[in-house]
Every structure is written in C-alpha cells, then in structure tokens.
Amino acid sequence: MPISGFPEWMPPQRMIEQRVIERIRTTFELYGYAPLETRSVEPLDTLLMKGETSKEVYVLRRLQADDNAKDDDQLGLHFDLTVPFARFVGENAGKLQFPFRRYQIQKVWRGERPQEGRYREFLQADIDVVNRGELPFHYDCEMPLVIGDALGGLPVPRVRIQVNNRKVCEGFYRGLGLEDTAQVLRTVDKLDKIGPARVAEVLIETVGATRAQADACLELAAISAEDGSFVDAVRKLGVEDPLLDEGLGELLRVVETAREHAPGLVTAELKIARGLDYYTGTVYETLLEGYERFGSVGSGGRYDNLATSGNERFPGVGYSIGVSRMLGVLFGQNALNISRSVPTCVLVALPNEEQRPACDRIAGALRKRGIPTEVAPTAAKFGKQIQYADRRGIPYVWFPGEPDTVKDIRSGDQVEADAAAWEPPAGDLRPVIAG
C-alpha cells in the first residue's frame, strides 16, 4: 500500500529522475560547487529557529525509547538542505576554505498535506555559497545563471526565474510608514490568490495601513520588468528610504547580469516575497512555462544571519531545485517520455539452453565496450523473444549464428555483426528522454 506523500516511481520515471540529477550535478560542478552530503537528521532546536513551531518536522523516536527519558536532545528529519548546511558550516568553519561553495542533492521531509507536486518526502538539489564576515553580492547574481544552465539543458519546459529583494519591500514599507513589514510581506504575497482588493482590505485591518499606504503597496507589487526599468517605476512612487535604495541597487545587478548572460531567464517581480523566513535580501522563485499553476519548482535567496560560530557571521546565498516537484508535475501531465523502460540496448536471443554460455560470451563482449546487454530469459520461440524486447523498448535483438546477426526491431533491418566490433548508433546506446 502506498503511504500518502511518499511517492514511489516506476523504472522509466526513475531513469528520467537519475538523468535529471546527473545533469544538475554536472552543471553544479561545472561552476565549481563541491559535493557534500549531510546527515538526514538534526537536533530539533537546529531545525526550529528561535522557538518556531509552525514547521511540519518529522521527529525521530526509538521504538525502545524510555518514556521518562529527557527529550531535550530530540532529533528531527531535515526539511531543507540550507539549515543543516548552515549548521555544518558553523561546526566546521575551521576546516573550510571561504568563500565555500557546495552542492547537496538529498531527500528532505515535511509533514504537510500532499498534493500533486507536493510530497512529504522529496528530493532537493541545492547550491550555496557562504563566506566568513561578508559575502560579496556578485554571488547573488550567479545563482540564477547556474540554475538556468542546469535546467535549460533538460527536456523540460522553459524556466523563468522571478527575482525580488526583501530590502526593496521592507525599505519601501518602512519609507511608507508601515512598521510591521513582515506582516505586509505575508499579505502582499497572497496577491495572486486573493486579489488586490482583498489585499488592501487585509493591510488596512491587520497592519493599520491607510488606504493610500495600501494602494502604494499594491502599486509596488504590480511592478515587473525584464530590465532595469523597474528602478524608475519604483522611484516614481515617491517613497524614500535608504534600505529601499540598497535593495534596488542589488536587484538591478541581478537583473542586469542575467540579461547579459542568459537573456529572457530572469524577471524582476516585486510581488515575490516567498520562500523561507531566513532570507534577508535577494529572493528567487522558479516557474516552468505552462505549468505556472503548480507553483515554484525551485527557490532560494540571500541569508545573512543563518550561520554563526561564536561571534563570527557566515552570510550565504543559495538556491534549491525541487526535483521531485518538477518531475511529479511533469509526469502528472505526461510531459516527459523515455524511449525504453529498461537500460538494455541489446537483447541476445537464446536459441536453446545449451547455447546459453555462448550467448553469455556475446553479451560479455558487448558489455565490455559499454553496450548495455542482457540475454533472453528463456529459449522461447524467437517471436516471443523479440516481443520481450519490443515490450521494453529494447531496440536491438542479437541472433547468434554463423555468422551472428543483429536486428533493429523498429525498422526490421537485420545485418551481420561481430560482437567484438559492432556499435549501435550513439542515440540508441542509452534511453532517450523527450519532453
């Protein structure tokens, strides 16, 4: 029986997932991020920053646990890879070279109600850069480029990265005279769901905004641009605040950098507030074109206060791809296909059991040259053996004989072949994924 929120995919889906992971991993390494894996479990107080209880964390309990044992060292499964990483950095700061760039591709767990593309156990692919003291801002500009590169090389829909900067929002709200900027942010974030009229109402009710202040917040949220024009649009609203200026400058750098290196990838979207609460500046959100209704398939941002060691600070910026969500959504819409359901490229037909050793030798010769090969399970009629290959999408059936022949069962073409020399076309060697 399935368990809600813990998906188990079939081999074709898993092959696609592995290929996606491979692409993401090689791209991360191409940019110099070093591999890291942290334990699945963290002390509860590491996971729950300063008394936070809203996070749906799975807690670990031993079957033989003593009921009256102290529970101040409770363990929980991590719900993202950034918090454990921050802990790791603080703990190993002495052994690391800064700025430290690393990637992690691991499962995370959240006890939320599952839906399509929302699971309780899912895979994240995460990059972060942290530094000791101050982290130069150009790393904020690099993040979207890496993600765009990783996902752009996959047969998935076009990726759009929406960027904002919390300093812009906070500065703007403060310049406007609104003090509870966090609450304003949370409310404005619901814009797409509840609409501008309702957002204005809520702002007036919960943070004591005036009609004019609420309208100004909505005007800010409406700003969206693929170039630096958003700066003027914000300035036109006439709000003055040093933090706002700082945020605008940063956001501009991200947008301009992306415009040069990956045109069309990044949009400044001033209504974006999403993501974990530890973000202090840049925030990113990732949408798949045509799949916007399924929400973000990746997000990240700048965190200046997450990792510490003694009185040292380790500010960082990171990005996380929700691999399971992205694939779950695409699988659900049948938007990804793979050319066969097994890795096998060649099935060696078996004329009779006596010839199995000879067939094993043929398979061995092919495998030695990197061609995925299996020998037929039984010496059934050749028609059945071809059918065995056909059902799995295996493109070639090898017939031992004098001489050996190999048949492309898609075209029916059958030619003489030597197991020590024959090569399939490069496109047939591994299963092909199409979007």
Place this chain on the structure above:
RNA sequence: GUGGUCGUAGCUCAGCUGGUAGAGCACCUGGUUGUGGUCCAGGGGGUCGCGGGUUCAAGUCCCGUCGAUCACCCCA
C-alpha cells in the same frame, strides 16, 4: 493539521429508485513446427480501497479508516 470531491479487472470506464459484477484496450493460449507488431478463435484475471453498520439483500445507503486530488496553511 482543517475542509471539499473521488476510489469498480493492469489501464480507461459502465453498473437506473439497494436484488450478491460488465465493456474496450492490455494480458495468456492456439491457428502460425522457432524472427514480433495484423487478423481469427479461445482463455485467465476483481475480498467492487479497507473495516464496521443499516437491511431479507449493499458496488449502490450510513460511519470510520487508508489512498488520490483540490482549497486553506505552508512551501520544492
């Protein structure tokens, strides 16, 4: 975690106001005496998600539970 909708064969679904299960596709066998996909004939397969209740009788009604999905919450 809260609320709504849904759950019949591997898949897509039918089953009227309750009368103890069906189709198409898929699968297996044979026609086809060892090179598939077509065609023809035959065949196997379902504790109607699971558990309880109402009833002479439940796939059909009620409750619970599990799963899927949607909204909220949260977020990948």
